[in-house]
Amino acid sequence: MRLFFTVFVGSGIGGALRHLVGLVSLRLFGPSFPSGTLAINVFGSALMGLVIVVLSMRSGTSHELRVFLTTGLIGGFTTWSTFSLHAYSLWERGEQAAAIGYVLSSLVLSFAVLAVVLVAARCFG
Numbered sequence: 001m002r003l004f005f006t007v008f009v010g011s012g013i014g015g016a017l018r019h020l021v022g023l024v025s026l027r028l029f030g031p032s033f034p035s036g037t038l039a040i041n042v043f044g045s046a047l048m049g050l051v052i053v054v055l056s057m058r059s060g061t062s063h064e065l066r067v068f069l070t071t072g073l074i075g076g077f078t079t080w081s082t083f084s085l086h087a088y089s090l091w092e093r094g095e096q097a098a099a100i101g102y103v104l105s106s107l108v109l110s111f112a113v114l115a116v117v118l119v120a121a122r123c124f125g
Contacts, residue, residue, distance in 0.1 A: 006064050010072015018077050044078030048085050 018040055025036030051069050055061050074081050083106060090099035 003064065003067055006068045007072045007075075010068040011076030014073045014076025014078075040078045041080035044074055044081035045084040047077075048074050048081035052085065 021040050021043075022036040025039060029035045048070065051074065055066055055069070071082075087099050087103050090096075090102060
């Protein structure tokens with residue numbers, strides 16, 4: 001239960017930060033391109049990489065802090081960072097076909113399912 005609460009708090013902070021970046025981006029660049037989401041995804045992926053490396057160098061870091069930072073804070077900020085980490089981990093382990101399959105299937109299936117649900121909801125809603 002303690003880890004659940006740790007993730008809950010981290011996700012709340014990450015989600016609030018994502019919302020703030022989105023608002024600032026909207027104000028700076030306008031609504032014509034999702035620049036805020038792009039910035040969040042790129043920054044979140046960079047942050048995930050940095051945190052993973054730093055945590056791997058510090059043997060005394062508690063599991064709670066690791067979960068708070070990665071699954072909670074960064075995961076709440078952007079799930080794209082976790083997606084990127086999983087894809088890179090597959091690639092780094094020599095599973096290039098699995099990495100490419102994971103990336104392509106994630107993008108295609110997520111987009112397709114969203115499109116189908118939006119169309120269905122509009123037809124029946």
